[in-house]
Amino acid sequence: MIAGKTTVDDALFVETAEGPALLGSRCTDCAAHTFPRQGGCPRCTGSAMEDVPLSRTGTLWSWTVQGFRPKPPYTGTESYEPYGVGYVELPGQLIVETRLVETDPERLEIGMPVEMVLTPFRDDQHGWPVHTFAFVSSKPGASDV
C-alpha cells in the first residue's frame, strides 16, 4: 500500500511529505539518476548508487495514446482504457516514461507542466482497484483524476 492505495509494485514508490513519489537512484560519484532504483551507474559505470525520491512535478517531454488493447503481459482492465503514455522530464533528474491521465490528443502538448498521481489501471480479483503512477496536467483549472 502506498498512500492507502494498492499499487502494482510498492518498490517503485516512496512516501514523502508532499505525497507519494517515484523512488529512483542517484550516483554519488557523477549524480546521474535512474528509475527504478538500480545498483550500477549507466553513466560512469560505477556502483555507488543511493536511493532518492524523484520529483513529483515536471514537464511533458513526449506523448502518445495507446490505440489498442496490448497483449499480455499487460494486465489492465478495460474500464481504465484507453490510456495516454508519455515521457516526463523531472528537473535535474531524468526523463521518466509514464501513463498519462489525459487521453485527448487536443489536450496534450509537449512542454506542459504535469504532476504525479496514483491512478487505477486494473481491478484485482475482488474488484478492488490496483494503482500505478501517472502524470496529469498541473495547470490551474485543468481536469484532475
Added chain:
Amino acid sequence: MSEVSGSGVAIVGIGMHRFGRTEGVSGRAQAVHAARAALADAGLKFSDMQFGFGGSHSAGDADTLVSELGLTGLPFINVANGCATGGSALIAADAAIRSGQHDVGIVIGFDKHPRGAFNTDPAEHGIGAWYGETGLMVTTQFFGLKIKRYLYEHGIAPGVLATIAEKAFRNGARNPMAWRRKEIDAAEIAAAPMISHPLTQYMYCSPAEGAVALVLCRADKARGYTEHPVFLQGAAFRSRRYGSFEVFSPWTAAERAGSPTAEAAAAAFAAAGIAPSEVDVAQIQDTESGAELMHTAETGLCAHGEQEELIASGATAIEGRLPVNTDGGCLANGEPIGASGLRQVYENVLQLRGGAGEHQVPGDPRVGFTHVYGAPGISACTVLTR
C-alpha cells in the same frame, strides 16, 4: 570504388524465401530454401561452407538447419540480437573472413512470427513485471512517442509520415518478392485507424515470415564464384549510450546523446572509406514511417529536418537521387526479425548487380548502404560496393 584484395570480403551468393505469410511452411524450411538458393547462386555446395552464422527470434535455432543442409562438421554459431540478428550474423562472418580464419561461409536469417504486435517479457530485458503489466512495454507505443518528440524538435509536419508509407507500398508493388504489393495512397494511410498518435495502422510494419541467406568469401577469390561480386566494404554494430532514447526505456537521461544508429553508420562509412553522399541506394530500418524519417538523417544520408523536403520532392523514390527502401522496406515486406536485416543486404546486392527488374534503381548504382535498428537500442549498418 575498386575491388579490394586480400582480406576484403565479398558476397557471392544470395537467396531468399519470399516474405509475408506462407501457411504450412515452417521458418526452418524457409531458411533451408533461402540457403539452397544462395548456394546455387554462388555455384557452391553446403559442403564447401567453412562456417555458418545465423539466427531467428521465434522459429528455432539456426544451427539445427545442418540436419537438412548437411552434417559436415562446420562451426555453425547461433546469433540472437533482436532486430539486428541478421546484421550481427553478417558482422561475425565479415570478421571470420577478414581475419583470415576462413575463406568462405554462409549467413542465414529466418523467422515466423504469430500475428499482431510483439509481446515481450520485461524480465528478458532486466525490467520489472510492472512495466509490462501497466501497458508500457509496447513497441508500437514507443515509436509513437519517439517520432512525436522528433517532429517537435525538428519542426517537421506529420503529413510526411503518410508520404513515406505511400512510397513503401508503391515500391512493394514493383517487387515480386514483397508481401504487400498493393499501392495505398497517402490520404488513405493518414485516415487509417490511429495506433499510437501520430502513427496510423498503415504506417507500421507487421511481424511476418521469411528467410534470407548470403554466401560470403574472401574478396580475392570472389570472381572464381561469380561474375558480379558485391563487396562488403564496411560493417559495424553499436549499442546505446547514456542519453540516447531507445525502445523499452522506463526512463532516459535528460542529458542527450547520439543514437546507436548514428554511431554504427559513421563506423561503417569510416571502415569503407566512403562518404554518405556517395550512396546510390539505401535500405533503412522502417519499422514504421517515423523510423525511416529519423534514420535517414541519423545515418548521415541527409541533415536533420531536411527529410521533409527530400521526401516531398521524390528524392527518396526509386528514380530519385537518394532511393530509400527500394524493395518496399519493412512496411511492404513485414518484419521477420531474424531475416529482416539480411533482406536489406539481399536487395542492395540485387541493385548493385543491376538485377532488381521492375524496382531497379536507374543509373547503374555503385554504392549501397543498409541499416537496421531494434530493441533495446542497437543498430547494425553495412556499406556495399560492386
